[in-house]
């Protein structure tokens with residue numbers, strides 16, 4: 174995957190061609206060797222926001238949201254309220270990027286009638302991607318395969334949205350950073366911590382420290398954690414909502430790993 178990402182990065186920059194791979198491999202051998210050794214696969218799947226939206230709307234209690242995303246990559250899903258959404262039960266929001274998919278079990282239309290306000294959006298990632306730079310955008314595009322044209326187009330539109338007003342991205346390990354981040358609150362707002370496809374990379378002590386930080390902070394002042402977990406039969410992600418204090422996970426949906434389909438309420 175790293176090698177293909179490196180080749181795609183070169184093709185996107187006009188430095189190589191898929192039609193002459195042998196030439197590219199030879200000419201850029203040094204670059205590709207270093208890329209494969211050093212460059213982690215970096216993706217940010219904005220289609221996951223299509224599965225997340227009903228969960229966020231279900232949290233609405235009239236207060237604005239104070240969003241904190243763990244492992245946001247480029248933070249495109251931190252901008253979920255700036256996209257338009259289509260489900261078979263209705264639509265939500267507006268914007269030049271419209272997200273839709275196969276909602277085999279659609280969210281209730283009542284949820285889609287709710288509106289929300291976002292007071293703050295922060296994300297903390299080991300290697301955040303800054304898509305306001307040409308290189309950041311190219312890096313993210315490089316790890317979406319070139320025949321996935323709809324995915325690439327979605328990404329491009331989300332990048333344009335992010336460039337107008339990017340979210341705050343903090344470089345760091347969220348396990349270590351979480352206690353301090355959770356103490357920093359926007360007064361009068363509801364703190365919503367969320368993550369997709371990230372905590373699955375934590376080892377057991379890391380996962381336990383993360384939960385301890387949520388319990389500790391939620392014991393002082395309530396917060397909500399929206400998270401992807403293991404789905405039945407490992408077919409897609411379970412989407413879970415946990416309210417702290419307490420912290421018992423409630424499964425609200427199951428969705429495809431990349432957000433292609435959604436079973437709301439399963």
Ligand SMILES: C[S@@+](CC[C@H](N)C(=O)[O-])C[C@H]1O[C@@H](n2cnc3c(N)ncnc32)[C@H](O)[C@@H]1O
Pocket residue numbers: 216217218219221243244245246250297298299300301345346347348368369370371374375
């Ligand atoms: C597969 S990507 C998912 C990105 C994004 N959440 C999405 O759904 O598109 C996982 C992200 O989690 C970040 N990550 C993994 N472990 C982390 C940690 N302990 N602290 C901060 N970021 C972490 C990685 O750097 C990467 O950007």
